[in-house]
Amino acid sequence: MDRRVSRRIAVAPLTAEAFARFGDVLDTEGEPDRIINQGLCGRFHDLAALDFTDGRAGISLFRAEPRMLPLALEMVERHPDGSQCFVPMSPDPFLVIVAPDEGGAPGRPLAFRTAPGQAVNFHRGTWHGVLTPLHPPGLFAVVDRIGEGANLQEHWFDEAWTVG
Structure with missing residues (x-):
C-alpha cells in the first residue's frame, strides 16, 4: 500500500464554522444587525476582531493578478504582530488558503x-496563502497592522501542494 501523503488539496465553500480556528468570515448573509441612516442602511456590526501587538490599523488597496485552478501552492505566510483582513472590492469569489500551526511550521x-459578499480576517499568527483572486480585477481593501518591524514570516514547502 502506498502511504505517501496526497499533495492535492480540495477547495471547499467558505463557512464561518470551517474557518473559525483561522479567523473570521465577514458575510452579509441574512438580516443586518442594525438599521441606521433613517432606515436606509443595514449594518452588519463588528464582524471581525482586529488584533495587533503594537502599531495601528491601516487600510491599503491591493491589486492582485487572478489565478487559475489548479494552482501550485509553494509557500504560505503569517503575520505574528497582527491580524490581516482581505475585503474584495468586487463580487467575484477568491481563494483562501490556510494551514494549522504545527510547532512553528504550517501543517x-x-x-x-x-461566496459573493464574503471577506476574511486572519487571526494574528495564522499561516495563510497570499491574496488569490480567481477573476479580474483582483482589487481588495486590506486591513492590517501598520508599524515597526517586518511582521512577516514565510514558509516555503519542500514540495508544492496542488490546490483545486
Missing part, C-alpha cells in the same frame, strides 16, 4: 472559495 493546508 497540511486547507483551501476555501468565498
Whole structure:
C-alpha cells in the first residue's frame, strides 16, 4: 500500500464554522444587525476582531493578478504582530488558503472559495496563502497592522501542494 501523503488539496465553500480556528468570515448573509441612516442602511456590526501587538490599523488597496485552478501552492505566510483582513472590492469569489500551526511550521493546508459578499480576517499568527483572486480585477481593501518591524514570516514547502 502506498502511504505517501496526497499533495492535492480540495477547495471547499467558505463557512464561518470551517474557518473559525483561522479567523473570521465577514458575510452579509441574512438580516443586518442594525438599521441606521433613517432606515436606509443595514449594518452588519463588528464582524471581525482586529488584533495587533503594537502599531495601528491601516487600510491599503491591493491589486492582485487572478489565478487559475489548479494552482501550485509553494509557500504560505503569517503575520505574528497582527491580524490581516482581505475585503474584495468586487463580487467575484477568491481563494483562501490556510494551514494549522504545527510547532512553528504550517501543517497540511486547507483551501476555501468565498461566496459573493464574503471577506476574511486572519487571526494574528495564522499561516495563510497570499491574496488569490480567481477573476479580474483582483482589487481588495486590506486591513492590517501598520508599524515597526517586518511582521512577516514565510514558509516555503519542500514540495508544492496542488490546490483545486
